Amino acid sequence: MNLDYEVILRDKNGEILAHLKQPARSWLKQWSQLIYGGMAGIAQSVLDINGVARTQSITYDLLNIAGLAGNANLGVVAGVGTDPVTINDYRLQSQVAHGFGAGQLSYQATEIIYPPSVSGAECYFQVKRIFINGSGGPVSVNEIGVYGAITSSYSACIIRDVLVGTVNIPDGGSMTVIYRVKAVA
């Protein structure tokens, strides 16, 4: 399974200021644990985004990432941390909170763009979230990721990427993050 991401930066008029597209370097230990638990039917103890060990669901809740608007604990997330990704990371280094205060971003709903499409030897679908800056000042983003459900109450960081450069979202502007999840035969 391969993963790419796109980051699209827009100003308050919707004009594109930057468009970044990179291969992701980002599946984390929690991803392996959650998939393993599902395949084997053996619930694993998985660190949630607060570093607390939780026994995973091996039923419907597993790996739900469809975070609603305002839910910064599920779905695509953004942060200001710059530490390199390690396989044991269990959250963004320094997540940007949801809101309209200084240094905050308004998290729109995470969208799963489906059905998966076949193109050549690939089959892919996309995961998208828009972050709007209504803070009154610029907000810088250096890291992105995805939080997925361990259970209906807790989530784990399954993907984390550090951007190749800082994305400075102007006041009134937005950042769109799109992850492309690919199976390649």
Added chain:
Amino acid sequence: MKSQLYVRTQTRDREGRLLNRTRMRRCLSFVQGYNWAICAQFLGGSAPSPVLGPVKDTGGTNRNLRTCGIPFRSNGGAGVTDMGIRVGTSEVAVAINQYSLQAPIAQGLGAGQMEHMAQTFSFIGVTGNQCSFETQRVFVNNSGAPIAVRETATYMTVYYPTTAAYIMAARDLISEDVPDGGAVTVTYTIRIVA
């Protein structure tokens, strides 16, 4: 960092002597079914709208998927062929849109059949910059004649509206000649590398 798949095989005769062993090799073999299964879980809703489908199950029937009550489940028990690792006899190349083994070997003791043992799992965990787990299944040939095993796959559980269906998540070509009374062991390793 990719989620990578590796496969290795070994064949033993009826006395348990090792006849052939292949080293772990990287596969390029995830097929579309795995992506559909992940997509269904990511959606987190019991009834996606618009529908998530159609995708063919391992029987070739079109299904509209929903979030699964036993997502990714692959722990096939002894004799179970709906889910878990399977083997077959076809040498047709892997393609992204395949939905089943091309010539699956049936469960049983008859001509051309093999006994499917219970699938096992082992979480290896983090070693350096890797995190991996293994899953393994043994297939015993008591058919009365040799069987040429040329393909293997993993079938996993998905849900369509109210009950389970099964999709092929990965398929790979292998080459193991299993004598009567012998067995082939297929081991898949799923690894992420930082």
